[in-house]
Structures are given as structure tokens and as C-alpha cells.
Amino acid sequence: MEWFAAENYDAARFVLQRGIALVYLVAFVAVLRQFRPLLGSHGLLPVPDHLARVGARAGPTLFRWRYSDRLALAVGWVGVAVAAALVAGLPQAGAPWVPLLAFLVLYGLYLSVVNAGQVFYGFGWESLLLEAGFLAAFLGSDGVATPVLVLVLFRWLLFRVEFGAGMIKMRGDRVWRDLTALYYHHETQPMPGPLSWFFHRLPRPLHKVEVAANHVAQLVVPFLLFLPQPVASIAAAVVIVTQLWLVLSGNFAWLNWLTMLLAFSAVGDRQLAAVVPTLAPALDSGAAEPGPWWWTVLVMTMTAAMVAMSWRPATNLLSKHQAMNAAYNRFHLAGSYGAFGSITRRRDEVVVEGTEDPDPATATWHEYVFRGKPGPPGRWPRQFAPYHLRLDWGMWFLALGSPSQHRWFTVLLRRLLEADRPTLRLLARYPFEGRAPQWVRARVFRYRFSTWEELRRTRCCWVRQEAGELVGPLDLASMRGPTD
Known part of the structure; x- marks a missing residue:
């Protein structure tokens, strides 16, 4: 045949x-x-x-x-x-x-x-x-x-x-x-x-x-x-x-x-x-x-x-109303695919910070560094693909304002306050040597790639500027959520 x-x-x-x-x-x-x-x-x-x-x-x-x-x-x-x-x-x-x-x-x-x-x-x-x-x-x-x-x-x-x-x-x-x-x-x-x-x-x-x-x-x-x-x-x-x-x-x-x-x-x-x-x-x-x-x-x-x-x-x-990445059955067979139907013009990033100080108003804050997503301006991006860093991708959608991400992000903040070891292992670097912080918060920063001149002068590939606050200071006593 x-x-x-x-x-x-x-x-x-x-x-x-x-x-x-x-x-x-x-x-x-x-x-x-x-x-x-x-x-x-x-x-x-x-x-x-x-x-x-x-x-x-x-x-x-x-x-x-x-x-x-x-x-x-x-x-x-x-x-x-x-x-x-x-x-x-x-x-x-x-x-x-x-x-x-x-x-x-x-x-x-x-x-x-x-x-x-x-x-x-x-x-x-x-x-x-x-x-x-x-x-x-x-x-x-x-x-x-x-x-x-x-x-x-x-x-x-x-x-x-x-x-x-x-x-x-x-x-x-x-x-x-x-x-x-x-x-x-x-x-x-x-x-x-x-x-x-x-x-x-x-x-x-x-x-x-x-x-x-x-x-x-x-x-x-x-x-x-x-x-x-x-x-x-x-x-x-x-x-x-x-x-x-x-x-x-x-x-x-x-x-x-x-x-x-x-x-x-x-x-x-x-x-x-x-x-x-x-x-x-x-x-x-x-x-x-x-x-x-x-x-x-x-x-x-x-x-x-x-x-x-x-x-x-x-x-x-x-179709004029083409769906991107659509599954038509629960077996995920014969689906529709596509990527980047729209392009974001600016980059916002959620930066998570913690402190061991008792008063958040006068505290010194330290950044939690994720494995793949941009963080400190001097940290050069790494190659991870084909491995998939799911938490980091979720943080990108969170910065876009996707409401589906907020529920897990609230729990993430709580896990950081608990210094939960499995959660901390998802990160590249965390402050306090794994000890539980007193407070955590999340701020939004606008990121852009540095220019050639800025790269030569600062050796930083990113330039960032604070754009607002996503979550104000929280401690364990103030958190009530789906895990209670």
C-alpha cells in the first residue's frame, strides 16, 4: 500500500x-x-x-x-x-x-x-x-x-x-x-x-x-x-x-x-x-x-x-473574529493556535518587596527576584526556553492588569510572609535568608531597555521608574483569604 x-x-x-x-x-x-x-x-x-x-x-x-x-x-x-x-x-x-x-x-x-x-x-x-x-x-x-x-x-x-x-x-x-x-x-x-x-x-x-x-x-x-x-x-x-x-x-x-x-x-x-x-x-x-x-x-x-x-x-x-489559542474539546485536539495578535507598547512590571522592620512607613525594603522576569535593572535576562517558568509568565499577565491573576497573587504574598520553602524555591533570590518578613508589598515599575550610552555608563540593560503601588504593605495579621 x-x-x-x-x-x-x-x-x-x-x-x-x-x-x-x-x-x-x-x-x-x-x-x-x-x-x-x-x-x-x-x-x-x-x-x-x-x-x-x-x-x-x-x-x-x-x-x-x-x-x-x-x-x-x-x-x-x-x-x-x-x-x-x-x-x-x-x-x-x-x-x-x-x-x-x-x-x-x-x-x-x-x-x-x-x-x-x-x-x-x-x-x-x-x-x-x-x-x-x-x-x-x-x-x-x-x-x-x-x-x-x-x-x-x-x-x-x-x-x-x-x-x-x-x-x-x-x-x-x-x-x-x-x-x-x-x-x-x-x-x-x-x-x-x-x-x-x-x-x-x-x-x-x-x-x-x-x-x-x-x-x-x-x-x-x-x-x-x-x-x-x-x-x-x-x-x-x-x-x-x-x-x-x-x-x-x-x-x-x-x-x-x-x-x-x-x-x-x-x-x-x-x-x-x-x-x-x-x-x-x-x-x-x-x-x-x-x-x-x-x-x-x-x-x-x-x-x-x-x-x-x-x-x-x-x-x-x-473568520473575521478569529480566536487565538482556542480548544474546541476537552481533549485539546484539533485546536486553533496563534500568538501576539496585539503588541504591548510599554512594559510594566510588578516588583514584590519585603521587610523585617516593624514599621512599614520607615522600613528598608528588599526585592524578591524572580528567575526569568525582569527585576533589578542590572540583572541581564537569562535563557530558559524550552523550560517554562509559569510563575514568571503569570507575573507578566498580572502587570497587564489581568484580573484572573489576582487571586493567586494574593496567596503568593501570604506564602512569602510565611517564608514557605516550596514557594521560595520558585524564585531566583529572596531576602532575609529564608526568614519570614514582617511586611510585604507590591509596586509597579515602568521598564525600558537602556540605550547604548546608558549601558556603557551604568552596565544596566534596564531603566525603570516607579509607576504606582499595586498592593500596600501587608502583614499576616491583615491577610484573610482563600486559605483561611
């Missing part, structure tokens, strides 16, 4: 399976390190309270059966172990049902986390990882040919990511249409990277060229992914180069990394060998068998289901 088995895509399957598994590995490491202080029984938004409040509307999750912090850790460790096995290629050496089962375990465990994760897991790339992991389950093992239908579904997923992002930009904000978006983006993006300052300081005409090139990459190139080789591979290369540019210019968790992996679904073995001749012997493995009949039926059934579910995201792409 030549229409079912792809003979030119062994490398594509290799990269997709191991790459997606590696992203799952990173995601489950974040579960182990962040889930308990953010969402555990004593977390900022406890899962048991959330599930008791929303019930079945949360969607499928193992935690509805029962929740405990030990169970959350078990989910994280099982996810890490299964993902590591797939990265090593162990399940792929067996029958096709073995990697199928391994990826479905990853998908099911992470679905449980996302559906219980509330605002800390409310990002489009969570659904993207879930859908990519689900599709990867049907790529088969090394003993069977790569299914053409699954590769087409991967390209359709990539098309929704890229074309959806391009259309939401054109519809969402005039700065994308007049090519001035990068006058602001590198400075105001959620979590700048170590090179973001330099990207921001590039000449403005070059910024306009960058935006125009982005429009071509997202609005034209995705259609070429479905054309015969070598055009499809060239289109994939354009996507990969564009995403690498974004990786260098900022921290967007695993969004860019996963998008590059999806692009490999359009890269043919012969085209890859032409670029990297040393890979030619490894890619010349000969034709593989399509696999047993039940495998063919299973892949075709899954494909039909995904095609049926694709109606809503397809129509969304054409």
Missing part, C-alpha cells in the same frame, strides 16, 4: 518521535519542580478546590479520582521515565503498539495536568504539545513504514500554528500591518532573553524587513508544505530558520522548539541527505512494510476523526 507507507520520511519520524518526547520530558520536569507550590494542596491555586468548584467542566483528569501531592509527583516521574525511554528509542524498537502506548501515556498524564492547571497551564503551547504527542503515537515503530496520513496531519497542525499566527497578527494590531511591531516587541515580550536587548537595538529599517519576512513565512510558506519535494522541504527549512530567529530573540517556553519539530514532517530523507551527505548511509534503510492490518485500520480511523474535528479550526482561520 504505497499510498499508506512513506518511503522518504524515516528521518522525519526519528526527529518527530524523539523531539516531541524530549519536550514532554521538559514539561514533566516542570511538573516535578513547580506543580506543588503552584497547584498542590498548599499551592497558590489548589487543584482540589478547583475541581470541587468546576466539576466535570475541567475536562478529563486523573486528579478528579483523587488528588494528593504524592500523586502529582508520581505523574511527573512516570512522565519523565516514559519520555526518556522514547528519547532513547526503546519503545520504537518493538511492535507499533509499543510507542503507541508510550505516547498515549504521556498524552493522558499531561492532559490530566493541563485540565487541572488553571491559569498556570492556560497557554496555547500546552494544547500544541498534547496534540503533537497524540499524533506521534501513530507514527509507528522502526519495523513499519512511516504512515503518510500521520505526516499530513502533522503538516496540517503546523499550518494551523503558522498561518493562524500570521492571520491573527494581520487582523489584530496595526503595527503588524505597518511593519512597526518590532519597534516594541523585544522590549515588551513576556520574558526577554539574553540577546533581546541587542535585537531591540537593531536599526528600525531592519525591524521592518524582519516583520515583512515573518509575514511571508507565516502567510505564504505554510501552503508550500503540502507540495511535492523538494518544495515541501524548502518550506520546512524556512519555518525552522524563522523559529530559530525567535529562539534567539526571546523565551517562549517550547513553542518555537515544538514548531521546528513539526516542520520536520515535511523534510524528506533524500532532501536531508543532499544537505547533509554524511547522513545518506543511515537514511538508506530500504522500504519498510506498512504493518499489520489492525495498524492500518487504527491509523485510518484516527485520521478520519481528526479530519472531522478540523472543521472548526479551519473555519476559524477564515
Whole structure:
């Protein structure tokens, strides 16, 4: 069945399976390190309270059966172990049902986390990882040919990511249409990277060229992914180069990394060998068998289901009221994607401070430093992606005035007053050597990147000015909230 088995895509399957598994590995490491202080029984938004409040509307999750912090850790460790096995290629050496089962375990465990994760897991790339992991389950093992239908579904997923992002930009904000978006983006993006300052300081005409090139990459190139080789591979290369540019210019968790992996679904073995001749012997493995009949039926059934579910995201792409990062079912399959439909023109940051002094009016205040978000002006941004710092992203939304963030932020202040160790471990640096402060407060500062002259003079990449107070001084006695 030549229409079912792809003979030119062994490398594509290799990269997709191991790459997606590696992203799952990173995601489950974040579960182990962040889930308990953010969402555990004593977390900022406890899962048991959330599930008791929303019930079945949360969607499928193992935690509805029962929740405990030990169970959350078990989910994280099982996810890490299964993902590591797939990265090593162990399940792929067996029958096709073995990697199928391994990826479905990853998908099911992470679905449980996302559906219980509330605002800390409310990002489009969570659904993207879930859908990519689900599709990867049907790529088969090394003993069977790569299914053409699954590769087409991967390209359709990539098309929704890229074309959806391009259309939401054109519809969402005039700065994308007049090519001035990068006058602001590198400075105001959620979590700048170590090179973001330099990207921001590039000449403005070059910024306009960058935006125009982005429009071509997202609005034209995705259609070429479905054309015969070598055009499809060239289109994939354009996507990969564009995403690498974004990786260098900022921290967007695993969004860019996963998008590059999806692009490999359009890269043919012969085209890859032409670029990297040393890979030619490894890619010349000969034709593989399509696999047993039940495998063919299973892949075709899954494909039909995904095609049926694709109606809503397809129509969304054409809608004047296009939704960005929309999930149309509780399984996070066949969703809509997109990013940065609008660009923030200025950067506000919430700075949290504490003091051990008894009188807040005359106190000396010390800053809590977060791992990724801007803090002290002299602290240069770090590279964290593809790892996702969920608390830091929440702080960015909080500074934008998002009301959904205020509930957990109040609890965060209380945890700081308690010097709660799991919460403090989410931070890069905290004052008082882990002792509990007497008071905490939160002030708002306006941030901008320093100029070349300011950088030379002060060695600070940021310049900040106080813009107001978000939360006045609080002590434990004054706090009454959801944890009481």
C-alpha cells in the first residue's frame, strides 16, 4: 500500500518521535519542580478546590479520582521515565503498539495536568504539545513504514500554528500591518532573553524587513508544505530558520522548539541527505512494510476523526473574529493556535518587596527576584526556553492588569510572609535568608531597555521608574483569604 507507507520520511519520524518526547520530558520536569507550590494542596491555586468548584467542566483528569501531592509527583516521574525511554528509542524498537502506548501515556498524564492547571497551564503551547504527542503515537515503530496520513496531519497542525499566527497578527494590531511591531516587541515580550536587548537595538529599517519576512513565512510558506519535494522541504527549512530567529530573540517556553519539530514532517530523507551527505548511509534503510492490518485500520480511523474535528479550526482561520489559542474539546485536539495578535507598547512590571522592620512607613525594603522576569535593572535576562517558568509568565499577565491573576497573587504574598520553602524555591533570590518578613508589598515599575550610552555608563540593560503601588504593605495579621 504505497499510498499508506512513506518511503522518504524515516528521518522525519526519528526527529518527530524523539523531539516531541524530549519536550514532554521538559514539561514533566516542570511538573516535578513547580506543580506543588503552584497547584498542590498548599499551592497558590489548589487543584482540589478547583475541581470541587468546576466539576466535570475541567475536562478529563486523573486528579478528579483523587488528588494528593504524592500523586502529582508520581505523574511527573512516570512522565519523565516514559519520555526518556522514547528519547532513547526503546519503545520504537518493538511492535507499533509499543510507542503507541508510550505516547498515549504521556498524552493522558499531561492532559490530566493541563485540565487541572488553571491559569498556570492556560497557554496555547500546552494544547500544541498534547496534540503533537497524540499524533506521534501513530507514527509507528522502526519495523513499519512511516504512515503518510500521520505526516499530513502533522503538516496540517503546523499550518494551523503558522498561518493562524500570521492571520491573527494581520487582523489584530496595526503595527503588524505597518511593519512597526518590532519597534516594541523585544522590549515588551513576556520574558526577554539574553540577546533581546541587542535585537531591540537593531536599526528600525531592519525591524521592518524582519516583520515583512515573518509575514511571508507565516502567510505564504505554510501552503508550500503540502507540495511535492523538494518544495515541501524548502518550506520546512524556512519555518525552522524563522523559529530559530525567535529562539534567539526571546523565551517562549517550547513553542518555537515544538514548531521546528513539526516542520520536520515535511523534510524528506533524500532532501536531508543532499544537505547533509554524511547522513545518506543511515537514511538508506530500504522500504519498510506498512504493518499489520489492525495498524492500518487504527491509523485510518484516527485520521478520519481528526479530519472531522478540523472543521472548526479551519473555519476559524477564515473568520473575521478569529480566536487565538482556542480548544474546541476537552481533549485539546484539533485546536486553533496563534500568538501576539496585539503588541504591548510599554512594559510594566510588578516588583514584590519585603521587610523585617516593624514599621512599614520607615522600613528598608528588599526585592524578591524572580528567575526569568525582569527585576533589578542590572540583572541581564537569562535563557530558559524550552523550560517554562509559569510563575514568571503569570507575573507578566498580572502587570497587564489581568484580573484572573489576582487571586493567586494574593496567596503568593501570604506564602512569602510565611517564608514557605516550596514557594521560595520558585524564585531566583529572596531576602532575609529564608526568614519570614514582617511586611510585604507590591509596586509597579515602568521598564525600558537602556540605550547604548546608558549601558556603557551604568552596565544596566534596564531603566525603570516607579509607576504606582499595586498592593500596600501587608502583614499576616491583615491577610484573610482563600486559605483561611
